[in-house]
Amino acid sequence: MEYFILGWRILLGPLPQSQKRPAVSPAVFPSPAEITVSGSPSALTPAATSPTINERNRLLRRSEIHDRMLGFSRCRRRRFFVSAAKMPSHKTFRIKKKLAKKMRQNRPIPYWIRMRTDNTIRYNAKRRHWRRTKLGF
DSSP: OEEEETTEEEEOSOOOGGGOOOOOOOOOOOOTTTOOOOSSGGGGSOTTTSOOHHHHHHHHHHHHHHHHHHTEEEOTTOOEEEOGGGSOSHHHHHHHHHHHHHHHHTSOOOHHHHHHTTTSOOSOTTOOOTTTOOOOO
């Protein structure tokens, strides 16, 4: 039986003969005399132990996806900032209050006011149209 846990395969019990893998020779590392120093620290480590560029990119992408799921976003300097979903709500509430006031000011004159003032106030002179005048938020 096989189980996969976090990318590791765990085998329970011996494998049948048909599923046994051929023996793999151990990795042969070059001697320190064979390693050439080209100025970069990665040149000092053998190629068999250092991850390839594709593996490195895959690991970075996986960590970024994990951070996005937690609500963080990365900038170039690798500092973490909380995303906009976690911002305090007092700023959005102030904007909502202003919008509510503008909506109250933007209504037409009620009919009973026209009747009571003998039709001298006929319309709201300060009525705002959404296309002509913007609020500037």
